[in-house]
Amino acid sequence: MAIDHKGRAVVIMGVSGAGKSTKGDMLAKVLNCSFLDADDFHPLLNKEKMRQGISLSNEDRIPWLEMLRDGQFVLLDAEADVLAARLEKRAAEGKHFMPAALLQSQLELLNIDEGEEIFKVDATLSPLVIVSKIQAFLFSDSDQTIDKRPLGIRNFKEV
Ligand SMILES: Nc1ncnc2c1ncn2[C@@H]1O[C@H](COP(=O)(O)OP(=O)(O)O)[C@@H](O)[C@H]1O
Numbered sequence: 270m271a272i273d274h275k276g277r278a279v280v281i282m283g284v285s286g287a288g289k290s291t292k293g294d295m296l297a298k299v300l301n302c303s304f305l306d307a308d309d310f311h312p313l314l315n316k317e318k319m320r321q322g323i324s325l326s327n328e329d330r331i332p333w334l335e336m337l338r339d340g341q342f343v344l345l346d347a348e349a350d351v352l353a354a355r356l357e358k359r360a361a362e363g364k365h366f367m368p369a370a371l372l373q374s375q376l377e378l379l380n381i382d383e384g385e386e387i388f389k390v391d392a393t394l395s396p397l398v399i400v401s402k403i404q405a406f407l408f409s410d411s412d413q414t415i416d417k418r419p420l421g422i423r424n425f426k427e428v
């Protein structure tokens with residue numbers, strides 16, 4: 270979640286491996302605002318469950334989601350095989366508690382209804398293109414205080 274200078278929050282959503290942390294961090298840098306990783310808001314019990322390969326239940330998720338829901342939503346969308354490969358690699362590198370085995374349960378639960386105000390972005394695009402698209406969506410109105418120059422390799426280390 271990125272929070273800008275006006276206190277507006279944007280929630281980057283998607284199943285595990287979609288690229289939320291990577292793009293959330295980049296977006297926050299380009300907007301010069303704070304980035305909060307939703308993973309840091311899970312109680313330890315939720316993380317321990319997932320570490321053990323047990324999917325969270327709605328009861329586990331609801332208090333966590335209620336803390337995070339007050340923002341605009343952006344969904345990072347990709348096919349299961351791409352996401353699974355990313356998670357296998359990330360887990361093999363010892364970078365995250367989340368096992369790839371839980372991906373399928375998340376894909377089955379993720380359900381976006383027609384008409385929900387969620388901006389969808391193809392999560393297989395390059396990180397810079399994804400962040401530029403989110404930036405364009407957020408500031409399609411005329412907010413003069415934001416630096417709207419296109420992102421470039423000067424801004425970020427590529428994934
Ligand atoms: N657009 C992208 N293209 C290719 N790989 C990516 C992209 N975004 C993220 N990754 C890689 O995929 C993995 C998962 O990204 P991460 O940001 O941790 O996802 P999430 O927070 O949604 O679980 C990481 O290893 C990251 O380097």
Ligand SMILES: O=C(O)[C@H](O)[C@@H](O)[C@H](O)[C@H](O)COP(=O)(O)O
Nearest residue numbers: 284285286290308325330367375
């Ligand atoms: O509700 C859930 O099942 C989890 O909160 C889930 O949304 C999240 O994916 C994990 O915390 C793993 O973290 P990453 O998505 O950052 O891999």
